Amino acid sequence: MKLWTAFLNILAKDMRTYYLKPPNVSWGLIFPLAWTGMFFVRSGSGLESIPTLLPGVVAVSVLFGTTSMLAVTVTFEKKNRSFERLLLAPIPLELLMLAKTSGAILFGVANAFVPVLLAAFLADLSGLAWGTFVPAVALIAVASTFLGLFIAVAVSEVFEAQTFSNFLRFPMIFLCGLFFPIAKLPVFLRPLSYALPLTYGADLLHGSVHGAHSMPFALDFAILGAFCVALFAASLVNIRRKWIA
């Protein structure tokens, strides 16, 4: 009960002070719109291409929405030392970090549904397999939040967190099969694709939106889940090693 109080208040505080701030809310709207627009222009195609573009836009919205927030909620708070308050509180480190990341996960999921709502007005989404799509979005949000956490605890400056995550995000978008099928990538890049969590998320999204996927859903979910666990565990190891050093 006490831990629950602490958990909820950490989440609520982050929501209020970071995620629900007007700049973040508008960023969460503009970003997916910009990506959608860009791909329409580039591909020169019409509304019929929406289902094939949707997975990419959804994934990118989640990825950017989550990873960029951790630089603030974790790296910045560590830097201004308010994070010490959390480390001094009688809360198991696992729960503490879940509380600090749950805001970003929710924010990521909310970001994902901006392009989905837009697409629902412009195209027929009745064929979308929601039962796979929704859990896939949630799991992608968790995985990319934990990726952001991993970066946020590995560095000590906010700008380092941002630089480092761009370094990972941009190649990831192009290697994980969201916009270009992995099969069309040069052979030597393919192993890299399979080492990225988003590859499995992309497969789930493609499969649930327009039916084309290369791996069984169960395998995608399992691998994506394993990435989540591994990234979270690695982040905790880093916190214990570097912050309680």
Add this chain to the structure above:
Amino acid sequence: MTDAVVVQGPSEGNEAIAVRDLSKRFEDVQAVDGVSFTVERGELFGFLGPNGAGKTTTINLLTGLARPDAGSVRVGGIDCTGRPRAAQHLVGVVPDESNLYPELTGYENLCFCAALYGMPRDERRERARELLKTFALAGASDRKFAGYSKGMKRKLTIAAGIIHRPEILFLDEPTTGIDVASARQLRQLVADLHDGGTTIFLTTHYIEEAERLCDRIAFIVSGRIVRIDSVGRLLEPVKKKHVVRVSFSSAPGDLTGGLRESFPELHAQLAGDEVIRVESDGPVRVGPLIRFLEDRGAEVTEARRVRPSLEDVFVEITGLEADAMRREKEKKGGGQ
């Protein structure tokens, strides 16, 4: 996995804090070097030392913000060796820097800190209002912490450290950077907490503060404890001493040499531009002293017996000029 699991060990005697051979090294600095001490339950323990002596590092090692290289730590009867966060439900910490959330108001900050310790909502609100009043911050309770003055930030940080009524309180230089009236008020608050049974571990640069408040004091220099004792016992060797400060104007050169010759039983020392400090094992007869100085052209303006203080002990023990240390600290900007 077991970081914050509550393991209430058999309560060992009456010790709130028991530290043995604690060491901590940062790259090329041995910040804490084989420190051992115990603090009794309900005791107000002072930790005194110059800048960089290892006071803050010791607090971090005791509160789970740092992991010792060697040594054992028990806090509130819980063995924290190897599990630095095991006793965090018992302790409150007021860090040396004010580190609350800039974008929350004073009231919200306190409520949030109380929630971290699992305090129910109504109790949190009541306690936050009560503390805002205690610290004379009620008028600023709805202003953002970022807009607080340095002293207001300090006070709110202290309030946040005690909001959950910890059994053991760590105060890292609580009065640095706040005005005289607030500092006095704060000392009263610390004394009240002490009377109420809270164990308090206090670091400070202000020797008078330690002398007035603490039951026992440890002097730490370069990571090592050079002396631990009760204030009374520490003062004993200097208490028998008689110290007189003679102030004068227009002194023709150094007079201490002549003083030493004429008054061999006195130990005379310049204590400023125009102040001579005279120490003796018996009462000092000031008449001849003043006459001696006036005969040599000095105009004596004041001669005053000085109560021997911990400062004398400190200077003696650490070989440091305590005043210089404090001035240096104030120059640094009051710890903010």
